[in-house]
């Protein structure tokens with residue numbers, strides 16, 4: 001007895017955990033700076049932690065009002081109907097809900113390469129096929145309508161990531177509109193704004209209000225520092241609203257996650273501090289790291305280092321955990337998340353020591 005043929009499905013490769021690496025190296029975790037998963041270096045909002053404590057003794061009940069309250073709060077924030085807000089376990093959960101709602105077997109989705117692995121994974125779980133548009137390193141991973149449309153062949157879902165992971169590039173709202181206009185009526189354009197808070201560009205949610213073919217993904221994992229709770233959402237076209245009850249996994253967004261997200265939304269000081277630190281740190285890394293970097297609107301910087309896997313491995317031994325981008329299709333690059341000011345400075349010092357011993361070859365391709 002075996003699972004079905006999963007040979008088409010590539011496993012998700014997460015950034016390494018700090019505990020995991022500390023154990024492997026036989027050192028104390030405090031000796032390591034973890035900048036591999038785009039987590040919030042300031043931790044969760046203290047208000048969210050308080051909300052978790054306060055509601056801990058109610059977890060014997062299924063989450064009902066917590067889910068309703070969070071949905072209403074988000075709908076109010078973005079001025080959309082509550083039905084248009086699909087709360088989910090992480091934005092990843094929303095990707096699955098959109099797959100369930102949109103994809104028939106053998107439908108296709110169009111995803112960026114390099115790009116976030118879960119778009120393709122979710123599509124394949126739902127028996128769809130995957131095609132790619134290429135963002136090129138030589139162009140600084142510029143995202144425009146033409147790049148996407150030249151690869152478009154009538155796919156049911158087109159994924160855009162702004163800011164883009166792992167490069168940090170953004171796509172202008174006008175380009176999203178152009179893509180949505182040029183694609184078929186049955187094509188849903190999904191704009192993934194997992195890092196939206198860190199960017200200076202406008203959210204695409206106003207487009208969702210005015211059209212029926214654009215959806216937006218947002219998460220509490222990054223700027224809000226709640227990655228461990230798994231809570232995110234999508235904002236979907238009005239006509240899609242009633243599909244939620246047919247596609248969502250019952251109670252998948254849990255009580256404590258919903259309560260924490262509600263509290264975090266009101267803790268503007270924490271988000272503002274998180275965004276400010278990320279903006280400072282990405283500038284600092286761009287200026288001070290001894291490697292070519294790409295302009296980033298996220299809480300991470302992509303650096304071209306020659307051999308990403310060797311540099312990430314050496315960095316680990318040098319006390320900094322960073323993300324080798326081989327699994328993104330960029331074996332010449334590493335992605336470094338922004339840390340606190342103190343950790344970012346120290347990480348750059350340590351990384352520059354490593355980079356001095358790993359000179360990228362001039363002709364190495366990202």
Ligand SMILES: *Cc1c(COP(=O)(O)O)cnc(C)c1O
Pocket residue numbers: 089090091092093116161164165192194218219220221227230231232
């Ligand atoms: C982190 C991330 C997500 C979603 O993360 P969740 O923790 O599932 O909310 C989605 N898209 C991109 C590009 C990401 O980097």
